[in-house]
Amino acid sequence: MLEDSQRAVRSVLDSSYRRLAPAHRKLFLLLSVNPGPDLSAEAATVLAERTAPPRVRRGLATLARASLVRADPETGRWRMHDLVRAYAVEQSGLAAEQREAALDRLLDHYTAGARDANVQLSPGATGDRTHFRDRRRALSWLDAEHANLIAAVQAARSARRHRVGVELPAHLKEYLTLRNRTEELTTVMGVALDAARSCGDRIGEARAWNDLGNALSKPDPARAADAYRTSIARYQELGIRHGAAVARHNLTTLPSRVGRVKDAERFEESAATHRSLRTTFLALGDRPGVAACDLTVGLCLYRLGRNEEALESIRLALTGFQESGDRSGEADTWGNLGVVLNGSGRATEAVAAFRTAVDMYRDLDDRRSTATAHLNLAVGLLAVGEPADAVEADSRAVALFRELGMAHAEGEALEKLARCLRSAGGPDAERRSVCEAAAAVYRRFGDEAGAERVLGLLP
Structure with missing residues (x-):
């Protein structure tokens, strides 16, 4: 049949x-x-x-x-x-040569489009800025072509189009990071690395190692650290100070990004490293790099209990990102400024900073960061005695994480919402529903301790 x-x-x-x-x-x-x-x-x-x-x-x-x-x-x-x-x-x-030529035209089309779209996402990126007139149009094209762009990377590898295999992933990394497509990001950076090696592109290989480290930073920090170290070594072999400095910055901030820095000595070490890197970025004219170092130093100082110095360094970072037009870096800095202000007992100022971060992330269409900023805003709102607004902020974070399919982050946001409802004196039925939903998410991931913890919040 x-x-x-x-x-x-x-x-x-x-x-x-x-x-x-x-x-x-x-x-x-x-x-x-x-x-x-x-x-x-x-x-x-x-x-x-x-x-x-x-x-x-x-x-x-x-x-x-x-x-x-x-x-x-x-x-x-x-x-x-x-x-x-x-x-x-x-x-x-x-004929076979006609199919090959058609594939080349299409791969070039997708590579050029991704390059020009990336100009609207990444400060300092090069491309035709008239192709997509603003960030919204660039993201709209990337969203529509997303599946084809990933398929184009794989096709470039299969067809041994090494130039495309190096370039296209580099133009997609900011977009895939923004959309929280970690698995795809890891895959395409692996393709970039293989392609760079195959065609002897040593600069492309060094860059791909750094980008692969960024992709692996959350799912596999140990492999990410190895990738950063390899990138540093490759850049040093080539005498490229800027690339080596960027990779060293990423390696040094990796433990704090994955929540693995606890002792004061490590924070002192990180602060010293970033003061040195700041000098390098300043000499090379990389203003966003300088600002990133100022931000990292400020956060280290905060963890060391030196809050006023921390605020000074973070405000310096804020100015640097603003003057260089790095809106993503500026949004990150507003969020971190809010955390330090709140931890310094200046909750009203913290709420203003958190609200600015939320607004900026929303304008950037960075939904994951918007969700995180809502969680921070809820903490600040509780501190200033606005529990109803705090519940609304936590609820928005839950909805965003759910929309993004970030289930474990949704569970954590639900737990924070449950705690917020308890502080706000929310209805018992609502608190129970939220606690049970959070526990169900944690159990889906085998996190029984998290489920028990959140069920302990039941009325």
Whole structure:
């Protein structure tokens, strides 16, 4: 029966294909080169050797009427069923060199788009700033093309397009970090590393080791540290001071980023290292790098109980990020400033700083950081005696983590909401519901201690 069904499908495809005009046959075959699940009319035009867009759109409409592709009515993007794609690949209407050339055009298209979008996300990145006029448009394109971009990286590896394998992941790292796609980030940086080695790109290899360290920092800190150390060594071999300084900054801040620094000696050591790195970044004209060092020094001083010095250093960082136009760094600094102000008994100022961080992260469409900033804001609001607003802030954090699919973070936010409801004297039924939801999340991850802890908050 299965063979009969397959023969019937092939018969239908044969009939549809034979009825096509030669130009439409060629377009159909070219579309099958796309490694991703769908494509835009713009990408189809690239595959069609940059035929006039109106002709390509008419060709796509013809293929849709023949049931060889279908258009998504909401997005206007085009899809080809896997069976249809396999049929197209089997046809002899395209020479191997034509398929190779089409793949090159498409990979170049995605690499250029990612580069130009990254300009709107990463201060100091180079690209065509007129392609996407603002951050919102850049993110919209990246979100729409996300699956194709990841598929393009994999296709570059399979086809041994090493230049694309090095460049495309570098343009995607900021976006994948922003969207919390850690697994994909780790995968594409692995591709970048392999590609750089394969083509002898020593600078690309050093950069890829650092980027791989960033990708691994949360899921595997030990491997992340090894990656940073390798990056430092590679940059030093090449005599590239800036790259080595960036990787050393990442290595030194890694323990605090994953919550593994406890003793004062380590904070003293980190502060000293970043004062030295600050001098390097200053000499190299990297203002955001200087600001990042000021922020790290301030946070170390705070953990050492030297709050006034900490505030001075963090405010210096804030000025540096503002003057360099690094809005993400500025948002991070407002959030950290709020933490230090709150810990210094200046809760009213802390709430103002937290609100600024929330607003900036929201403008940046950084939902994970927005959620974290809401949790910090809730702490500050409790400190100034506004429990109802604190409950609302925690609730927004829960909703954002749920939307992002960050289940364990959602459980932690639910626990904080439960504590907030207890402080606010919230209804027993609501407190019970929140506690039970948090416990269920913790148990899903095998965290029985967390489940017991949150159930201890039951009314």
